[in-house]
Amino acid sequence: MDTVPILEAHQVRKRYPGVQALDGVDFRLEAGEVRALIGKNGAGKSTFVKILSGATHPDSGTLTVQGRPTVIHSPAEAFASGIATVYQEMSLVMGLSVAENILLGRWPRSRRLGMPTIDTRRTVAEAREALDLMGVSLNPREQVRRLSVPQRQMVEIAKAISFKPKVLILDEPTSSLPAHEVDALLALVRRLAESGVAVIYVSHRLQELPRVADSLTVFRDGRQVGTIPMPEATPERIVQMMIGSEWKRSSSTTRSATGAVRLSVKDAVRKRFIRGVSFDLHEGEVLGIAGLLGSGRTELLRAIFGLDRLDAGSIVVNGRTVRRPTPIRMKSLGVGMTPEDRKGEGIVASLSVAKNLTLTSLDRISNARVISRRAERDLAGGMVKALSIRTPSTAVQARALSGGNQQKLVIGKWLNSQVQVLLMDEPTRGIDIEAKNQVYGLVRELAARGISIIFVSSEIEEVLEVSDRILVFNRGRIAADLPIGQATLENVLAISMVSEEQAAV
Amino acid sequence: MSADQRHEAVGGPRSIPEAAPAGRFRAFLARSGLLLALIILFVVLAAVAPNFLSARNLLNVLRQVSFVGIIACGMTMALIGAEVDLSVGSVVALTCCLLGVLNQKLGWPLGLAIAAVLVESTLMGVFAGWIRVKWDIPGLIVTIALMLSLRGLAYVVTNAFPIPITNDSFAFLGSGDVLGVPFPAILFLLTMALFGFISTRTVYGRSVYAVGGNAEATRLSGIPINRVRILLFATTGLLAAVAGILLTSRLSSANAGVAVGWEFDVISAVIIGGTSLFGGEGSMFGTLLGVLFIGLLGNGMVMLGVNPYYQQVARGVIILLAVLLSALQRPKTTA
Numbered sequence: 001m002d003t004v005p006i007l008e009a010h011q012v013r014k015r016y017p018g019v020q021a022l023d024g025v026d027f028r029l030e031a032g033e034v035r036a037l038i039g040k041n042g043a044g045k046s047t048f049v050k051i052l053s054g055a056t057h058p059d060s061g062t063l064t065v066q067g068r069p070t071v072i073h074s075p076a077e078a079f080a081s082g083i084a085t086v087y088q089e090m091s092l093v094m095g096l097s098v099a100e101n102i103l104l105g106r107w108p109r110s111r112r113l114g115m116p117t118i119d120t121r122r123t124v125a126e127a128r129e130a131l132d133l134m135g136v137s138l139n140p141r142e143q144v145r146r147l148s149v150p151q152r153q154m155v156e157i158a159k160a161i162s163f164k165p166k167v168l169i170l171d172e173p174t175s176s177l178p179a180h181e182v183d184a185l186l187a188l189v190r191r192l193a194e195s196g197v198a199v200i201y202v203s204h205r206l207q208e209l210p211r212v213a214d215s216l217t218v219f220r221d222g223r224q225v226g227t228i229p230m231p232e233a234t235p236e237r238i239v240q241m242m243i244g245s246e247w248k249r250s251s252s253t254t255r256s257a258t259g260a261v262r263l264s265v266k267d268a269v270r271k272r273f274i275r276g277v278s279f280d281l282h283e284g285e286v287l288g289i290a291g292l293l294g295s296g297r298t299e300l301l302r303a304i305f306g307l308d309r310l311d312a313g314s315i316v317v318n319g320r321t322v323r324r325p326t327p328i329r330m331k332s333l334g335v336g337m338t339p340e341d342r343k344g345e346g347i348v349a350s351l352s353v354a355k356n357l358t359l360t361s362l363d364r365i366s367n368a369r370v371i372s373r374r375a376e377r378d379l380a381g382g383m384v385k386a387l388s389i390r391t392p393s394t395a396v397q398a399r400a401l402s403g404g405n406q407q408k409l410v411i412g413k414w415l416n417s418q419v420q421v422l423l424m425d426e427p428t429r430g431i432d433i434e435a436k437n438q439v440y441g442l443v444r445e446l447a448a449r450g451i452s453i454i455f456v457s458s459e460i461e462e463v464l465e466v467s468d469r470i471l472v473f474n475r476g477r478i479a480a481d482l483p484i485g486q487a488t489l490e491n492v493l494a495i496s497m498v499s500e501e502q503a504a505v
Numbered sequence: 506m507s508a509d510q511r512h513e514a515v516g517g518p519r520s521i522p523e524a525a526p527a528g529r530f531r532a533f534l535a536r537s538g539l540l541l542a543l544i545i546l547f548v549v550l551a552a553v554a555p556n557f558l559s560a561r562n563l564l565n566v567l568r569q570v571s572f573v574g575i576i577a578c579g580m581t582m583a584l585i586g587a588e589v590d591l592s593v594g595s596v597v598a599l600t601c602c603l604l605g606v607l608n609q610k611l612g613w614p615l616g617l618a619i620a621a622v623l624v625e626s627t628l629m630g631v632f633a634g635w636i637r638v639k640w641d642i643p644g645l646i647v648t649i650a651l652m653l654s655l656r657g658l659a660y661v662v663t664n665a666f667p668i669p670i671t672n673d674s675f676a677f678l679g680s681g682d683v684l685g686v687p688f689p690a691i692l693f694l695l696t697m698a699l700f701g702f703i704s705t706r707t708v709y710g711r712s713v714y715a716v717g718g719n720a721e722a723t724r725l726s727g728i729p730i731n732r733v734r735i736l737l738f739a740t741t742g743l744l745a746a747v748a749g750i751l752l753t754s755r756l757s758s759a760n761a762g763v764a765v766g767w768e769f770d771v772i773s774a775v776i777i778g779g780t781s782l783f784g785g786e787g788s789m790f791g792t793l794l795g796v797l798f799i800g801l802l803g804n805g806m807v808m809l810g811v812n813p814y815y816q817q818v819a820r821g822v823i824i825l826l827a828v829l830l831s832a833l834q835r836p837k838t839t840a
Contacts, residue, residue: 331727350785
């Protein structure tokens with residue numbers, strides 16, 4: 001094909017502090033083509049998507065849309081130049097109707113009583129047009145609040161389509177969808193492609209890709225490392241392209257923990273997220289959990305810690321079944337959790353370093369409910385030293401610390417409460433390399449002291465780095481339970497990306 | 506997806522030490538700024554208002570502010586915990602009226618009647634707090650509803666007629682002096698000291714700051730945030746009842762029309778005192794200054810014969826200035 005491509009990127013570069021997110025990306029997309037986009041965490045694909053959708057700007061390089069050099073400054077300009085993006089995070093306004101959401105901010109106007117008003121009839125009509133094009137039967141007047149998650153996803157896509165885009169970008173569109181809804185979505189993408197829309201389909205669910213994509217582009221380390229036609233894209237080849245050859249585990253801890261069982265999860269079920277999960281966590285063991293977005297890893301930790309209810313199954317701590325787990329109950333049993341959202345759920349930014357470090361152990365530093373300042377100072381000061389938290393003093397507000405040091409506060413407060421089991425959800429998210437390495441070292445050190453740790457991360461390398469054993473999650477199930485000696489980046493990546501149905505074949 | 510955006514959010518290691526001492530200094534400035542304003546106000550009034558400096562006037566100011574001041578102690582806790590109780594004025598009125606009815610109409614001994622209204626108001630606070638946490642309804646709404654209903658109840662139980670209460674030992678509570686100092690003022694300062702201690706030194710006080718600063722992080726730390734919140738409303742209820750008893754004594758009568766708008770006087774004093782409306786930050790000492798500031802300002806304007814309508818305007822302007830000042834001092838939010 002020697003036509004003008006609908007979208008072309010040339011030598012696009014983007015640097016964030018501390019990381020070259022995009023290092024000269026070339027990319028070419030034809031009309032009516034569905035291109036799968038794939039790459040490990042941090043490979044640069046989401047930065048690339050953000051540049052195309054106007055959410056961020058490249059440092060250098062050129063974009064050409066329909067043969068015209070284009071500079072995209074904002075999401076509005078992206079829409080105007082024919083690029084519409086559907087993000088996995090929902091951006092709908094719950095209180096508005098389907099139609100009002102689809103045409104958000106672009107409602108057809110009319111005048112009534114001399115005042116500008118929204119022309120509801122035309123809004124509904126135009127929204128219905130987009131929905132019909134998708135072959136989706138949804139009432140445009142329905143409030144979005146009342147829709148199911150998959151239906152909301154459809155509204156998101158209808159919203160994108162209503163811009164009549166030339167290029168539609170779908171970012172992990174199936175991560176929140178149940179299996180049967182996935183089929184409908186894939187069919188929709190094919191229909192759109194047949195009508196001439198070019199689609200960039202970001203997904204790691206390998207079994208979906210042959211059914212929807214024509215070809216596949218792999219990103220690695222901020223570069224586009226290759227584009228192959230879909231029939232040639234075997235899971236082995238994809239994984240090999242994603243990984244390259246350079247990565248090697250640096251540490252060589254291959255202990256298999258055989259200590260007492262500290263925590264057992266038995267047949268845990270939570271509708272839509274966890275579909276029958278059982279495992280044991282031993283004393284002094286680091287149990288890594290790898291899995292894609294939506295595989296149920298965060299939901300599992302939340303359920304263990306009592307933040308979400310399980311629909312079925314049980315949680316056993318030190319041999320005792322915990323009937324209704326709550327954070328208070330789990331803390332009293334020696335279980336702590338460092339949440340994924342450090343700022344929103346981990347630290348109290350307005351409180352001092354010392355107060356954050358003692359928040360879980362107020363009983364330890366108080367007598368008859370009166371806090372001993374000295375005990376507080378000693379406990380906090382000791383932890384600042386033990387974790388080498390970089391802070392001018394323990395009286396400083398937690399908000400003043402860097403991300404890595406804030407993470408240490410969250411870990412430190414649980415150590416102060418003398419936990420035996422620590423659930424860590426993405427503990428290195430958003431912190432710099434040096435701090436990451438300190439966290440890995442800390443995790444190993446705690447394990448050596450007998451603390452049992454569940455380490456959840458979307459970066460498989462670090463799961464391999466710190467764990468004694470790895471559970472690979474796939475669509476709410478444990479797809480593999482690997483001692484560290486048998487786990488490699490290749491097989492963990494492959495298992496997490498390929499559905500269990502396919503893996504069983 | 507988002508490893509890329511994560512790096513964006515954080516950047517490399519940065520120099521931390523600057524921000525915090527500056528924050529502390531700022532807090533000191535904010536506090537001493539108010540102290541300074543209080544001193545200036547005092548000096549100016551002393552210079553221009555003839556009888557302002559007399560011991561009698563100053564003690565009178567102290568007595569006047571102590572009613573609102575006692576409630577302000579509980580309200581400070583509430584605001585630090587990111588809650589607010591708008592029902593306190595109506596609680597004062599209902600306390601007042603129930604006291605009159607129980608004692609004068611039903612013939613309960615005063616001691617028992619006082620105990621009864623204290624318990625009733627505390628339970629009313631527990632009820633408001635329970636609704637707040639059980640259905641996750643903003644405390645603002647719950648207490649607005651309570652504000653209306655309790656005021657109405659106050660009129661219902663008294664048929665809107667004042668009930669005189671004449672009893673010398675009871676009158677002491679609101680009007681008596683100990684060593685020349687008004688009893689309500691002593692009670693106010695003791696309450697202040699008690700809550701100063703509770704807020705800074707106890708597990709509960711720490712939990713209140715934590716809940717107001719970040720409720721979810723606090724819950725995840727295994728702290729019973731709902732119990733903390735209910736206690737906040739129980740406290741404002743109890744303290745409003747205490748103020749109601751003192752006021753009834755002072756007026757020697759139970760009257761459903763008292764304490765209208767007190768909730769705003771209380772909240773104004775707390776906010777002028779530097780407590781954040783968004784929770785997590787504030788201090789009893791600041792509230793003490795705020796209460797005194799509002800009291801002196803009101804007294805001064807009366808002494809100077811300022812038109813009462815202008816007095817209202819002035820109070821509004823002062824509140825706006827106080828809040829603007831603290832907004833200007835707040836560190837710029839960075840992404």
